[in-house]
Amino acid sequence: MKRHLALLTTVLILACSVFIALKRLPVPDALYPGNTSLAHTTVAPEAPTYSTSANTQPRTAPAPLAARLTEQLTKQLKSTSLSGTTVPATLTINKAGRLVVDSNSKAVMDYFLSLSGEMPDARIRDLMQQWATGNAGEAAADDLLALYDRYQRYRQQFASGEYAATGSGTIRGQLALRQRLRNDTFGADDAAALFADEDRYDRFSLQRHDILASSMDDREKARALSTLRQSLPAHLAQQLEQQTNLQTLQQDEQQLRDAGANDADLFVLHQQRFGDAAALRLQALDQQRQDWQQRLDDYHGQRQVIQSSGLSRQDQEQQLAQLRNAMFSETEQQRVAALERIQSASH
Structure with missing residues (x-):
């Protein structure tokens, strides 16, 4: 049981630390070569940009309004832990100007939620609405706020009771419980879109565990792990590398502390x-x-x-x-x- 709990905690920490905690901490740019969507960079009042797909199209918000709202947000974040950073994603919108739920939506919400503890929840919500209105329009901003409220309920439920990382049951059983909570909160389609990267990383983590726990010899395990890493999309492979770099940094820091640094x-x-x-x-x-x-x-x-x-x-x-x-x-x-x-x- 302890082994199962320890492994479950490892899986959840891997997913959460990559897709949530890294967005909270302004990690050194050296860990993010060529990836400005993840590295926190200097804020500048810019015209908004928009993600597009087969069912979406770029929409033009008034440039003076977008620049003014961006400048206001920069000033309001100046005294917070997000000072000197930019929102790490753009919202995807359809031809009608409504929000298309995807991993970008989650990245935006997580960015603003990283202010939790620094300012009231209502203020965080207002800042996100201000940014979304200037960058995607009022309709998409309203959709994002509705999604944000559901996301907050999901986070509160996930942090308690049977969904907590210390709960009993197998790893896959716990992940199934979490998936059911997501489907109940967002609907199956929106849940799949919102947590697509985390789900993919969870599958990677479980497959990695299965390889390490298998009866293969060390050489076979190394080949299997290499093949598994190559199967990750480029942005997830880069996030895995970032996590490894962070772990190495933490180990080096601990060695210095142990030596009396x-x-x-x-x-x-x-x-x-x-x-x-x-x-x-x-x-x-x-x-x-x-x-x-x-x-x-x-x-x-x-x-x-x-x-x-x-x-x-x-x-x-x-x-x-x-x-x-x-x-x-x-x-x-x-x-x-x-x-x-x-x-x-x-x-």
Whole structure:
């Protein structure tokens, strides 16, 4: 069972870290050679661009309006973790100007949702609407907001109960549960379009596990893994390489820490590998993580005091609610609640 749970966690982390977490962190440009859709680049007021397919066509939004809204968004993001970045995808729209649901839609939503904890949810929603209106028109923006509301419900359900990564059951069984949740939330067609890349990567991860767990010798496994990697679309193969680079970076950082390195030594490592600008971004992100972990540790310490106080269950819950309100934003409280659910399920 522990082996199954560990493997499930690995599969989910692989998918989520590639398609969600990488969009949240402004990873050094050196990890994204030639791919500006994934690397966070400098924002500039530009005329909008549109994805097209056989059933879509480019639509022209008033250039002055698009430029003005883009400039406003740039200013509003200046004091956030997304400062100096651009939205990593364009929306796909049909001839009627309505949104065509695809992986671009998810990339846009994930980009704005990475602001969770930095500003109220309603403000994040308004910023996304502002950007979508300027870049795809009001009809597509309305469609995106409706999809966003469903996406938020999906995220909340997925983070709780039987859908949590620590739930019981086989890996494929858990993935089937998740697929059913997606179909129930979005409909089968929209779910397939929205999570196409993640589904493909999940299949890759499972096939990779099957190869590694097989009775083939090392040479046969190496050939099979090479063939499997070559079967990935170019953008997913590049994302796999990015993840490997990040893992290598984390291993090098840990080796330095184990040898007694301090923050200045880590900055030198980042500087040598990625340059000054990227090293500064990584330093800022590390500080944010440290600040969050410190607040979380402080909360856990005070929670333990309350739970050991001998107060009634009702009084304890009241004091814990007051503590969470004092220490965390509304969105952060959701994150804390999810972490506590996972902790409870693991005991």
